[in-house]
Amino acid sequence: MLAVALLATSAWTQPVLAQAMTPADASRAQSPAQQAAASSSPTQEAAERSGDDTSGGDIVVTGFRAALEGAIDTKRRSANIIDAIKADDMASFPDANLAESIQRIPGVSIQRDAGEGRNVTVRGLGGDFVRTLLNGIEAFSATTGSTLGVVAGINRTRGFDYSTFASELFSGVTVSKSQSADMDEGSLAATIDLQTAKPFDKKGVRGAVSVQGAYYDANKSYAPRLAGLLSATSGSFGALISGAYSKRRAQEEGYSDTSQSDYSDALNGFCGRATDDPNQAGSQVINTAIPFVNTLSGAGNRPANQCFSGKPSDPTAYSKINQPNVFLPRNPGLGRFELDQERIGLTAALQYVPSSDTKVTLDAVYSQFKQDRRDYALSLASNNRNVNGASAAFPLFAGRVDSQIIDVNVDPNGQVDYMKLNNVDIKHIQEVTRSTTKTYEIGLTFEQNIGDRLKLRARAGKAGSDYNQPYTVLISYDGFNKDGYIWDARNDPRRPLINYGYDVTNLANVTFTNAGTGLTPDIRVVRAGVRNDLTTGALDAEYELTNALSLKVGGMYKKFRFVSTQDQRFFANNGPPCVVSASNNAAVAGSPPAACAGYSTFNLAQFASDFPTLESLSQTLTGFGRQLDLPAGSVTSFVVPDVQAFIDKVGVTCNCANKYGDFRLSYVTALGNNRRVGEDDKALYAQLNFDVDVLGGRQLRGNAGVRYVKTDVASTGYTSATSQITVPNSYTDWLPSLNASIDVVPNLMARFAFAKVMARPGFNALTPGGSVNTTFGAQSATIGNPLLDPYRAKNYDLSFEYYPQKGAFYGVALFYKDIGSTIQNLAAQEAYSNTGLPLSLLPAGQDGTTIYTVTRFRNTSGGSIKGVEVNIQQPFTFLPGALKKFGFAGNYTYVQSRVLYYLSAGLTATTTYDQFINVSPNSVNATLFYDDNRFSTRVSVAYRDAYLTALPFKAEVPDGNYSYSTTNVDANISYKIVPGLTLTLDMLNLTNQAADQYSGAIRKAQRVYSVTGRQFFLGASFSF
Secondary structure: OOEEEEEOOOOOOOOOOOOOOOOOOOOOOOOHHHHHOOOOOOOHHHHHHHOOOOOOOOOOOOOHHHHHHHHHHHHHHOOOOEEEEEEEOOOOOOOOOHHHHHOOOOOEEEEEEOOEEEEEEEOOEOHHHEEEEEOOEEOOOOOOOOOOOOOOOOOOOOOOOHHHOOHHHOOEEEEEOOOOOOOOOOOOOEEEEEEOOOHHHOOOOEEEEEEEEEEEOOOOEEEEEEEEEEEEEEOOEEEEEEEEEEEEEEEEEEEEOOOOOEEOOHHHOOOOEEOOOOOOOOOOEOOOOOEOOOOOOOOOEOOOOOOOOOOOEOHHHHHHHOOOOOEEOOOOEEEEEEEEEEEEEEEEEEEEEEEOOEEEEEEEEEEEEEEEEEEEEEEEOHHHOOOOOOOOOOOOOOOHHHOEEEEEEEOOOOEEEEEEEEOEEEEEEEEEEEEEEEEEEEEEEEEEEEOOOEEEEEEEEEEEEEEEEEEEEEEEEEEEEEOOEEEEOOOOOOOOEEEOOOOOOOHHHOEOOOOOOOOOOOEEEEEEEEEEEEEEEEEEEEEEOOOOEEEEEEEEEEEEEEEEEEEEEOOOOOOOOOEEOHHHOOOOOOOOHHHOOOEEOEOHHHHHHHOOOOHHHEEEEOOOOOOOOOOOOOOOOEEEEOHHHHHHHOOOOOOOEEOOEEOOEEOHHHHHHOEEEEEEEEEEEEEEEEEEEEOOOEEEEEEEEEEEEEEEEEEEEEEEOOEEEEEEEEEEEEEEEEEEEEEEEOOEEEEEEEEEEEEOOOHHHHOOOEEEEOOOOOOEEEEOOOOOOOEEEEEEEEEEEEOOOOOOEEEEEEEEEEEEEEEEEEEEEEEHHHHOOOHHHOOOOOOOOOEEEEEEEEEEEEEEEEEEEEEEEEEOOOOOHHHHHEEEEEEEEEEEEEEEEEOOOOOOOOEEEEOOOOOOOEEEEEEEEEEOOOEEEEEEEEEEOOEEEEOOOOOOOOOOEEEOOEEEEEEEEEEEEEOOEEEEEEEEOOOOOOEEEEEOOOOOEEEEEEEOOOEEEEEEEEEO
């Protein structure tokens, strides 16, 4: 069984752990790729960058303890600040994927989605500031996630989705926290290189196979994991191929209010108090204007005549809630996500090594990640609506303006924790998404030594990803005007008691076609895609000036293309019907029927004729909340539409007009998600590597250099359905860097690193598309900003490392990041010519000097991140007997950050300072292990503090959304039956740690509480 050793080749406290790729990873029955690379160093390129001579330095580890010793040695010899997880032939840390293995490095934390790590944050900076490489080539990967997650929706950023990969494919992971001139630019935080095995990692014929069965206790399901590798070398040639296959049936259940709490008079508030108004015959409620009590909800009076029911709220309850700074839930509900995932991965490598001076490597990676997601929800919709187009004639779909507050309790912080409502609308929802992500990398590397002093390295490659979402279909049933709705969080805010006031399993209590109202049903269809493609080439030359100095120079070119597309059903949901014909396909929903002829946007009569009842188009969700420990009386079953039945029987995904309605898709209503970015990057660098004796024989090692980068970018987007524009931009950066380490006294080392770094703006900010209002007196534009400058920062590091004995390590590291600028969405008055938009959009009488109110992303002042990392690794060799087989490895990270936030995009936006998002001030990772080279076991704990996830949660409110602290406990047991054959048992999330999010630092209004259950993996691996 093979594992992953953490080669902490960092300048300080990187964990020097023999870190396995996971139970679900390396020890996913111990990945064959990891087994195959048991003797190779995954930090070859990093070591070359740092000036290390790794020839003859590969560490062959045969056990967990040996892996620790080898990792410490690699760390000690490194010039740059590097953490690495490498293949080992003994055991693995129990983790679910690469992201969760990487989180055990100091300063690294992850965001989970549906129970698995999806994205990483390093030293306070997230995905857009962390570059991920595949075999040294920048990689991109996108998928979609649970709406309950911190990272939700389709990834259209520069961040990398680790969940798309079968982790068994990789033999090593390198995390570079410091920058040197020869490293590709683009990261403010870290560069993570995912490495696959190569045939000459270990000569000869070798192979490995692993089989593992997974059990998920949330839904009592089983799934297989398979992996295999075959490698052979003969003379100068070598070839390797590996593959991995896995399935996963995950389930997440929880309570959510993802729209989060808002003021009680937001959305124009509830029906008012009863009164004897002689001007309102037969009515007991004032249907005239009521003053707003919160200025952010509105100015003056609320709109009159919107309480269509004519029923009053309870006067006492209304008096309690109609107060300044009283918040209540907007969209509370229950939900379940079911995920069917399939990962297929392949790697291949060919190598030609005719001599010690020449090496040619061709490597390739392919991954396919399929995901079918079903989302079931039962939620209070009316609290999240205003009048919503309703009228006295058609009052359905009106929001809280037509609801009554009957009873309420407001806690001392102004948060409603109990409410009883009448005349509310409830949504019964099912949403189904089908998606596939294909990721690839292919690279060709040529390395040549010329004489004793000159080394050349040339590399060319392509990498990219293609996310394809053929459809997302959301269909809902409506429970209209229900009385007796109760939401009670007084005993447990994470799991409130919700009584919907009616039988939510009875189809007779819900409506779909809204017959008699003339409104179309709620059928939403979306098709989306994200494609990233990178072509790159690089050339490096290193010349040995003396035995202590070498000069390295080189250049790189990258051509990158990003394309985002989205089409969605053109006609409005719950809107008036419109009849459209082939001769009048420009008609839109809401057009007078007389203007159209042919078929309807939704043919209510035809649907009712073919489906007189909804039985064949519905399903009942059962067994809800088994692991949530919901209060007595909670809902455990509810009826929802069966989306697959609607697809099969109604044809809602046909992208056509059929006898039931018009289900055609169009980009017109999704212009913001139809955009492109083209980027060409050119870089040159020079770097001096040094290894000299100073101060009486003390060794001083490191590198100093500068990198020049020129970025040319062109962004394309829509300003209207018929207007697509492209705006170019370019900028240059000079990026000096220094890495140095010195032996202070025997076994004590000090390190220092400095670098100017940059990260390019996120794709969402670069689009020139948006909306433009050219009306005189109200000129405005809401757009992206293709003219943005990159993020820029200066990074400083200082560390001390103590090596008291073989296999032991103690380290303390200090880091400081001076972030020069950030990017936020703001409004300002400026000349139209500053927008980059074409003058052709302007009407007569306006030109480039015309002043517009422009809301767009802008470069704003930055902030700072500082922190300390403490790392301890100690085998208990000083203890007697079997106790000496135990050991401990752990680290602690403290991060303090501060950045300026604008609380809205308005011209008079106020500001506040707070921490960076997704940064826990305190985090701890600890592992207690036992290893006697045959039997091995370990327990790992990962803890992170509460952290900010968004700010502000509401425009102009200086407060945010947060995640509570989390503690994940995992365990691993392995037993080597005979050499080459090992049994493994991995146990993940043993405490069933919940996703636990809230809104408001003081109010702590619950946003999400969901669980994904425990995971168990039992398997075996065999290698030869």
